[in-house]
Amino acid sequence: MVIGVPVIAGTWWAFRPEKLFINQKVNEAAPATLSSEPEALYTGKLEGQVHQTSGRATIYKTAEGKEYLRLSDFTTSNGPDVHVLLLRPEDKALEQEIVRGGLDNVELGTLKGNQGDQNYDLPLNVDLNRYQAVAIYCERFHAIFGVARLEKF
Numbered sequence: 001m002v003i004g005v006p007v008i009a010g011t012w013w014a015f016r017p018e019k020l021f022i023n024q025k026v027n028e029a030a031p032a033t034l035s036s037e038p039e040a041l042y043t044g045k046l047e048g049q050v051h052q053t054s055g056r057a058t059i060y061k062t063a064e065g066k067e068y069l070r071l072s073d074f075t076t077s078n079g080p081d082v083h084v085l086l087l088r089p090e091d092k093a094l095e096q097e098i099v100r101g102g103l104d105n106v107e108l109g110t111l112k113g114n115q116g117d118q119n120y121d122l123p124l125n126v127d128l129n130r131y132q133a134v135a136i137y138c139e140r141f142h143a144i145f146g147v148a149r150l151e152k153f
Contacts, residue, residue, distance in 0.1 A: 071084075089133040
């Protein structure tokens with residue numbers, strides 16, 4: 001009993017099995033701007049192999065110069081410790097479900113929900129000529145849930 005309870009609690013924490021059955025829906029409006037509509041710079045279709053992932057990833061630039069990623073009509077599997085990353089499109093890790101080793105990436109943040117429209121601010125110094133792929137990535141299990149290769153709009 002002394003060993004069993006901590007082992008069960010640790011296993012539950014690591015795998016978070018309840019996340020397989022609970023969806024977290026987000027419906028975030030696009031950032032408002034006073035001067036004009038944001039300009040679409042890059043866009044791509046999100047797709048997943050093992051984890052059903054769909055939707056559109058689009059990078060916008062506001063009149064003020066702020067850039068952000070918008071996931072629209074988005075859906076993916078839920079899981080523990082899932083993040084949104086920008087990656088280099090030629091990275092071989094994008095072809096794999098489980099990533100061995102590190103990724104050359106730009107972290108945009110923790111996934112807000114596994115369904116719905118959502119926005120992620122891009123860092124000021126991100127080089128969009130290098131990082132033209134979006135990945136939904138589970139850090140705990142080094143698994144890629146879905147990828148969008150971006151093309152100029």
